[in-house]
Amino acid sequence: MNKSISRNLTLSLIIVVTLVSVTPIFISYIRSSREAMRELEARASEYATSIANMLSHPLWNMDKSAINQIGNFYFSYADIEKIKISDDLGEVYLDLKKGRDEPLIVKTSEVYHGGTLVGRLQISLSEEKVREINKRILFAGLLTIFIIVLSMVIMTGFLLRRFLKNPLNALSAIVDSYSSGNSGPAAYDMPFVEFKPFVTVLKDMRNRIDLQMEQLQKSHNELERRVEERTKELAESEEKFKILTEKSLVGVYLIQDNIFQYVNAKAAEIIGYSVDEITGKMSVKDIVFDEDVHILEENFRRRFSGEVDSVNYEIRLKRKSGRIIYSELFGSRMDFRGRPSIIGTFIDITERKKAEETLREKARLEDERRNLLEKERMLMELHDGLGGITTNISLLAELASNSSRTEEMKKLIETIAALSKEGHSEVRTFMQGLDSKGTDWHTLGAELRKQGISMLEPHGIAFDMALSLENAEEQPGSLIYINLFRIFKEAITNIIKHSEAKTVNVALGLAPDKLTLAIKDNGMGEKRGKGRGISNMKVRAEEIGGDLNVTFKNGTTVCLEVPMPLKYPDRAVN
Structure with missing residues (x-):
């Protein structure tokens, strides 16, 4: 739906007038409702007082006939829904209820005779009249709001047509005149004073547009000249690129849609194919070792998703003869003929990998030698530590066997026990040290x-x-x-x-x-x-x-x- 100023303005005014009208009507409704409730509660109090005064003698004399007569008389009132009369001991003489299930105003009063409590009275009044008053007030308020809103819509429509739509139609005609290339009316011929600055701005804009169109034409001519020069330079660059890549010592490739669109002679030599067998025919996956295809796909994904611009990684390739070689690749994302592509270089690193493996094997053997030397040294320490402890235990045991005094033998045995405990601790420490793989x-x-x-x-x-x-x-x-x-x-x-x-x-x-x-x-x-x-x-x-x-x-x-x-x-x- 198209936007309309008049419709939006009319709706805004209706909302504002409605909100302004609702507030006093709502306040009046609340005030009247509360006043009606106060009147109903006052009436209930009056009823309770009057009936209590009339019941004073009958309750004192326990005249049930008079009590029933008074109760039935007041129960016949339209607004009294329930009446209950009992003596001071709680015995109920009369309990009447009309049976309508609705909100009630309940009043309780004690009945006295000569200052002595002789009974209790409870009456309940219906709120139906209060609700009727509230309904009338609410209906009157809603009718008032409807009349105000209807009047506002009629007046707003008339005023908008006279003071908004007519000027806007005139302004639209002026804009159409300028957009069609005409000079448009003069500022002093404007039907409304407010249009004069706008017409002046339109004329200035038309002059600037004409000037910009002239400059744009000149820029277009200059751009065509540069494109022609750039096309010649690009052709020369492509020729230089081919000369450079054909003499390169590394493999150069260009991949688009997973197909080699270009490879140089060195790339073909590394994987054992001819340039014609590869270019435009072979998929890059055709030369990648099966177990490494996931590496290739992940690096393609990272570049095409924009996560990285270029990557450098190692991967295994399959030569035409079936031999597996190691290769180091470098590739960057680029646009070739308006579509995403990968351009890069790769080299054969099989011999380097063999040398690295040899070095790793040497390092592993050296680590094993160092570990053996380390354990030999620790075993020597264990031997020295336990040697001293066992020598002391042996000497103390000999002294204990030669001693005839019980106290001296007890001390020697305690010392032997302490040395044994220390020896156990030494062995435990060295065993933990030797089993370093299981120790954190x-x-x-x-x-x-x-x-x-x-x-x-x-x-x-x-x-x-x-x-x-x-x-x-x-x-x-x-x-x-x-x-x-x-x-x-x-x-x-x-x-x-x-x-x-x-x-x-x-x-x-x-x-x-x-x-x-x-x-x-x-x-x-x-x-x-x-x-x-x-x-x-x-x-x-x-x-x-x-x-x-x-x-x-x-x-x-x-x-x-x-x-x-x-x-x-x-x-x-x-």
């Missing part, structure tokens, strides 16, 4: 927590450990597992022996750039004794490429930092 950072944290609790609780020292593992995908190697565990155990041992601490707090953190282990106690700090513990911990930190610092302020803090990713010094695995 969370497992390492759990083992450290377990070790700390088992070492500190017998001495009444509280232990707490916090883990922050942001980069826990990479597993800890055997070497870092063993050395981290050794540093932790050495630090806890020093706290037990020297610090007189009550609490120990440990924090293990793994971030993308570094690994941190902080062990802090609230003991003696700088007053603690000196030994080889700190130097041993620093040596172990250096073995995994880390740095260990010890500070003595409000207790002792041992802080280990290892750069990530882990890069061990050569001596750590030799």
Whole structure:
């Protein structure tokens, strides 16, 4: 439907007038309805008071006949729907109801005789008269709105035709005159004063259009000349492109609709076909290894969807002889003859892939050699650690067998038990380190927590450990597992022996750039004794490429930092 100013203006005025008219009518309706309800409630109160006064003596004398006579008399009133009379003890003398199911105004009154409660009265009045009054008011309001709206439509139609449509028709005639190429009427001949500026603007616009048309013709002639020159340059560029590609050392191709529209001699040589066998005949999928077709299709999709402009990727190709070769392709999206196409280059990288595979095999063998050396070194440490423990156990067992005193034998056996427990811990630590493939950072944290609790609780020292593992995908190697565990155990041992601490707090953190282990106690700090513990911990930190610092302020803090990713010094695995 076409838009109409007069229709929209008329509808707008009707809506405004309707809204303005509805408001006072609605307010009057609400006010009248409330007034009618107040009158009805006042009438109900008057009825209740009058009937209560008349029932005072009959209720006092228990005159049921008089009570029924008074009740039936008032029940005959049209607006009384229900009347109920009972004595002070609740015995009902009269209960009348007309049976109409509608809203009621209910009034309850107590009946007194000489100041004594002798009964109760309840009457209910119908709201029907109030609703009738409301209906009349509503009908009158709607009729008023209809008359106002009808009058407004008639007046608006007349005024719009006189003061809007006639001027617009005159203005349309003026515009048609200018659009047909005529000069149009002069500004002083306008039927309405308001049209004079508009006619002036139309004349200026017509002059500008004529000038622009002249300039457009000149531009068109210049564009034709440039197109002719560009066509010649393009033909020369195509000739240069062919010369360049035919002498290129890489394969050049142009694909449209999955068909090779162009390949140079080098491209044909790489896949073992002639240029004529490929151009305009072969699909690109014909030369791609079946298992790699999905790679080709995905890269086509990304370029044609506009996700990327160009891609560089590796893919396997099938030569005419059936031999599979590796190729590296580069291709960009372009428009060729007004349609989307792919242009790019590719080279044969089969020999390079073979060399890379050889290097990877060498690296794998080198990793295996380093892992064997690392495990041999850890086994030597295990041998040295357990060797000292077993030697001590053997000597203590010999002393116990030669001792005749029960107390001395008990102490020796307790010492042997402690050494056995320490040996078990050593074996467990090294077994976890050797099985590094099944160990992650969370497992390492759990083992450290377990070790700390088992070492500190017998001495009444509280232990707490916090883990922050942001980069826990990479597993800890055997070497870092063993050395981290050794540093932790050495630090806890020093706290037990020297610090007189009550609490120990440990924090293990793994971030993308570094690994941190902080062990802090609230003991003696700088007053603690000196030994080889700190130097041993620093040596172990250096073995995994880390740095260990010890500070003595409000207790002792041992802080280990290892750069990530882990890069061990050569001596750590030799």
